[in-house]
Amino acid sequence: MSGLDTKSALLKNIQTAIENLIIADQQSTNAFVITDKLRHDILNLLVTYSEQIPHPASGTGNSDDGHEKEDKKNANTLIRWQVLAYVSSIDLTIAKWFESHLDALSILHEVGYDKSTQGLWAVWAAEGHPQPIQYQQGKISGTKAWCSGAHIVDHALMTYRDGSGQSQLVVVDMAQDGIEIDNSEWQAVGMQGTDTATVEFDEVIACNVGAANVYLDRVGFWHGAAGVAACWYGATASLATYLIKGYQxxxxxxxxxxxxQISTALSVTQQYFYHVSDLIDTQANSSHELIIRQLRANVEQLAREVLETVGQALGAAPFCRNAHFAKLSADLPVFIRQSHGAFDLQKIGELSSILANESITLQENIWQL
Incomplete structure (x- = not known):
C-alpha cells in the first residue's frame, strides 16, 4: 500500500477529540452508550473539522506545511473514507448526518457555490412525493420526504423537478417560517435517532445552484455513493472486532x-476500498460507476455476512448486554438499504456487458488477471 494503510494525521486528531468527549461524558471508550447529548456533542465537533476533510477526487494529500508527503500521495479520497468509517464505527446516526453534511459541501464545491457553508448541511434528494417541490420566483412550495436531520440542519441542499422535468438543485436556509416538519411516519427501530422526517415548504425562500441535472450527471455523484459504502464498512468492521475480543x-x-471467515472477507473489501479510492484520485474525471456499484454491492453482502457470523459465534449476549453492539447491529441493516438490491445488480450486469463490448477483441475476458 506504500503507506496508505497508515491512518492519516487528520483521522488521529478526530479520534483523539472524540475519545476525549466520551471520557468527559464519564464513559469508557471500550464500552459506551450513545446518549442524545453525546451524539450531538460528537456531531458538533465533527462539523468543526469539515474544511479539513478532503473532497472526493481532490488528488494529492499535503502535509501541514504544504509540502507533499510521499506516503500520502493521491490519498485524499481514502482519508475522507477513513473518517467516515471511523465515525460509523461509533454510531451510524452520527455517520448518517455527517456523511450527508460532507456530501452537501462537496456538491457545492463541484458546482462552484461561492457563499458561506457554515453550519450543518444535509442533502435531501428523494423524489416521488405526491406534492413535489415547486420553485417559482425564488421560493419553494411542496413536500420533501426522507429528510434526515430535519430538526437540526441549518441548510438543506435539495433536488426538485422543473417544468421541463429536469432535475435542479436549491439551497434552503431552514431557519425560516413556512417550514413544517413531520416525523410521524418514521417508525424505524434501526436508525431510529436520525430525525428523518417529511418536510413541507410553503413559499420558502430558496436559491438555485448549479446547472440542470447536475446532481445526477456529475462524476462526483458516484464518488459520494462510495462514501456511503465506507460508512457501511466502518460499522461492519466495528461489529467484527467483537468476535476478535470474544475469541481472545x-x-x-x-x-x-x-x-x-469474516477476516478474509473484510480484508478483501478493505483492499478494494484502497484500490477504488486510488482510482478516484488519479482518474478524477471519471465517475467509476461500475466499480463503485460493485463496491457497494460487496459491502452490503459483507455487512450481512458479518452480522450473521458474529451472531452465530457469540450468541445473544452482545445483542442483549452491550449497548454499542446492539445499536450498531440494529442500525446497520436499515442503513444498507440505501442500496437498491436487485436493481443495483441489474445495472452492474448491464455495465459489465457494455465494458465487454468495448474490449479490444471478442476473446478478451474483462475479469482475467
Missing amino acids: QKPNDYKAMYLG
Missing part, C-alpha cells in the same frame, strides 16, 4: 473458524 477472552475452534 474465551478461545475455541469454532470462534477461530468464524473469525477466519
Whole structure:
C-alpha cells in the first residue's frame, strides 16, 4: 500500500477529540452508550473539522506545511473514507448526518457555490412525493420526504423537478417560517435517532445552484455513493472486532473458524476500498460507476455476512448486554438499504456487458488477471 494503510494525521486528531468527549461524558471508550447529548456533542465537533476533510477526487494529500508527503500521495479520497468509517464505527446516526453534511459541501464545491457553508448541511434528494417541490420566483412550495436531520440542519441542499422535468438543485436556509416538519411516519427501530422526517415548504425562500441535472450527471455523484459504502464498512468492521475480543477472552475452534471467515472477507473489501479510492484520485474525471456499484454491492453482502457470523459465534449476549453492539447491529441493516438490491445488480450486469463490448477483441475476458 506504500503507506496508505497508515491512518492519516487528520483521522488521529478526530479520534483523539472524540475519545476525549466520551471520557468527559464519564464513559469508557471500550464500552459506551450513545446518549442524545453525546451524539450531538460528537456531531458538533465533527462539523468543526469539515474544511479539513478532503473532497472526493481532490488528488494529492499535503502535509501541514504544504509540502507533499510521499506516503500520502493521491490519498485524499481514502482519508475522507477513513473518517467516515471511523465515525460509523461509533454510531451510524452520527455517520448518517455527517456523511450527508460532507456530501452537501462537496456538491457545492463541484458546482462552484461561492457563499458561506457554515453550519450543518444535509442533502435531501428523494423524489416521488405526491406534492413535489415547486420553485417559482425564488421560493419553494411542496413536500420533501426522507429528510434526515430535519430538526437540526441549518441548510438543506435539495433536488426538485422543473417544468421541463429536469432535475435542479436549491439551497434552503431552514431557519425560516413556512417550514413544517413531520416525523410521524418514521417508525424505524434501526436508525431510529436520525430525525428523518417529511418536510413541507410553503413559499420558502430558496436559491438555485448549479446547472440542470447536475446532481445526477456529475462524476462526483458516484464518488459520494462510495462514501456511503465506507460508512457501511466502518460499522461492519466495528461489529467484527467483537468476535476478535470474544475469541481472545474465551478461545475455541469454532470462534477461530468464524473469525477466519469474516477476516478474509473484510480484508478483501478493505483492499478494494484502497484500490477504488486510488482510482478516484488519479482518474478524477471519471465517475467509476461500475466499480463503485460493485463496491457497494460487496459491502452490503459483507455487512450481512458479518452480522450473521458474529451472531452465530457469540450468541445473544452482545445483542442483549452491550449497548454499542446492539445499536450498531440494529442500525446497520436499515442503513444498507440505501442500496437498491436487485436493481443495483441489474445495472452492474448491464455495465459489465457494455465494458465487454468495448474490449479490444471478442476473446478478451474483462475479469482475467
